[in-house]
Amino acid sequence: MTERKVRRVSLIVLDSVGIGELPDAADYGDKGSNTLANVAKAVQGLNLPNLAKLGLGHIHPLQGVEPMTNPLAAYGKMAERSMGKDTTTGHWELAGIILEKPFRTYPQGFPKEIIDKFENRIGRKILGNVVASGTQIIEELGKQHMDTGCPIVYTSADSVFQIAAHEDVIPLEELYRICEIARQMLDGEHKVGRVIARPFVGKPGSFQRTANRHDYAVPPPVPNILTILQEAGIKTMGVGKIYDIFAGVGISDTIKTKDNMDGVDKTIKFMKDTQEGLIFANLVEYDSLYGHRNDPAGYARALEAFDRRLPEIMEAMLPEEVLIITADHGCDPTTTSTDHSREYVPLLVYGEPVKGGVNLGTRTSFSDVAASLADFFGVNLKTGISFVPEILNNPKD
Numbered sequence: 497m498t499e500r501k502v503r504r505v506s507l508i509v510l511d512s513v514g515i516g517e518l519p520d521a522a523d524y525g526d527k528g529s530n531t532l533a534n535v536a537k538a539v540q541g542l543n544l545p546n547l548a549k550l551g552l553g554h555i556h557p558l559q560g561v562e563p564m565t566n567p568l569a570a571y572g573k574m575a576e577r578s579m580g581k582d583t584t585t586g587h588w589e590l591a592g593i594i595l596e597k598p599f600r601t602y603p604q605g606f607p608k609e610i611i612d613k614f615e616n617r618i619g620r621k622i623l624g625n626v627v628a629s630g631t632q633i634i635e636e637l638g639k640q641h642m643d644t645g646c647p648i649v650y651t652s653a654d655s656v657f658q659i660a661a662h663e664d665v666i667p668l669e670e671l672y673r674i675c676e677i678a679r680q681m682l683d684g685e686h687k688v689g690r691v692i693a694r695p696f697v698g699k700p701g702s703f704q705r706t707a708n709r710h711d712y713a714v715p716p717p718v719p720n721i722l723t724i725l726q727e728a729g730i731k732t733m734g735v736g737k738i739y740d741i742f743a744g745v746g747i748s749d750t751i752k753t754k755d756n757m758d759g760v761d762k763t764i765k766f767m768k769d770t771q772e773g774l775i776f777a778n779l780v781e782y783d784s785l786y787g788h789r790n791d792p793a794g795y796a797r798a799l800e801a802f803d804r805r806l807p808e809i810m811e812a813m814l815p816e817e818v819l820i821i822t823a824d825h826g827c828d829p830t831t832t833s834t835d836h837s838r839e840y841v842p843l844l845v846y847g848e849p850v851k852g853g854v855n856l857g858t859r860t861s862f863s864d865v866a867a868s869l870a871d872f873f874g875v876n877l878k879t880g881i882s883f884v885p886e887i888l889n890n891p892k893d
């Protein structure tokens with residue numbers, strides 16, 4: 497057991513904010529993807545003065561983001577070691593879980609025997625069973641769904657079984673129940689990463705998805721850094737999707753969010769209310785509203801909105817606190833693909849305990865974050881390489 501070095505760590509995941517193709521990106525159809533750099537180019541330069549001050553411009557050339565002299569944070573980028581590019585795999589690796597076997601995906605839809613069994617169990621036929629973008633598939637099949645009462649099943653490049661239904665046709669309660677049936681069924685050989693309820697409202701031509709989305713994840717392997725911290729009596733607080741991504745395992749407290757700015761508000765609320773532990777936040781809109789929807793201008797605005805809130809987050813920090821800003825995969829909105837991209841993620845580590853300006857280089861796994869959390873909190877974890885020795889101010893040894 498090492499010595500505890502900080503009181504609190506705030507770990508903020510900017511969902512899908514990748515920073516350049518991984519060496520094996522071509523295997524995933526993602527050659528040339530670079531979410532941050534391509535968004536910056538598409539809008540002729542990003543206005544991110546606060547992230548620039550931390551050192552974002554040192555990680556990769558980004559139009560409009562200068563590499564400042566004396567950056568306040570230690571900076572680098574991380575490769576994903578697990579074979580995947582989905583949210584679950586990315587977050588689990590940040591928590592020290594390396595998936596040897598990727599979650600199974602269904603580029604041709606789900607096998608007949610699964611669909612037959614599912615239809616029998618829920619007492620309704622289904623529509624779709626294809627790879628699709630969620631907003632497009634409800635436009636395409638929404639009317640037929642309303643006429644027949646058949647839910648729409650679709651998947652993506654991620655390991656997901658998504659069920660879309662109009663809230664007036666299949667009430668939420670029933671939608672959640674049929675998702676639980678799917679979750680139960682999709683085990684063993686067909687253990688998909690997530691079953692997702694995708695309710696929507698409105699009329700044909702103007703359907704809108706609602707905030708009643710619900711994710712049913714497979715529970716993560718243990719131990720991981722969250723369960724280890726919890727067992728050591730260190731509180732773990734999830735903001736936004738974190739609780740769902742870990743199926744609640746290793747999460748002491750959780751708070752839901754409406755959007756990115758609410759995610760920042762709730763993160764700051766935890767920072768004000770709790771004096772110690774890990775605050776683990778996910779800001780999902782980069783991915784859900786802009787990355788998957790191929791909207792670089794919206795993506796840029798959302799990055800700039802976060803940047804404007806960064807000083808508030810920094811002010812809420814304790815003297816013995818470290819802020820880590822990173823991501824879970826890419827989702828380049830400038831490529832034709834509407835799916836995630838296999839990318840490096842940025843790494844910024846800031847706070848009084850940390851030496852600014854240290855180049856943390858190219859890390860071989862996201863699990864270096866977990867190893868560093870273990871190091872900061874003085875607990876043991878066997879995965880990843882801690883960057884704490886490289887950045888700690890006045891190590892007490």
Ligand SMILES: O=P(O)(O)O[C@H]1O[C@H](CO)[C@@H](O)[C@H]1O
Pocket residue numbers: 583628629630631651652653654655656658692784788
């Ligand atoms: O296109 P929509 O429905 O937003 O779905 C996207 O969101 C899913 C889960 O985050 C991904 O697998 C992708 O399919």
Ligand SMILES: [Mn+2]
Pocket residue numbers: 511512582583584783824825
């Ligand atoms: Mn994600």
Ligand SMILES: [Mn+2]
Pocket residue numbers: 583783784788827836
């Ligand atoms: Mn996504």
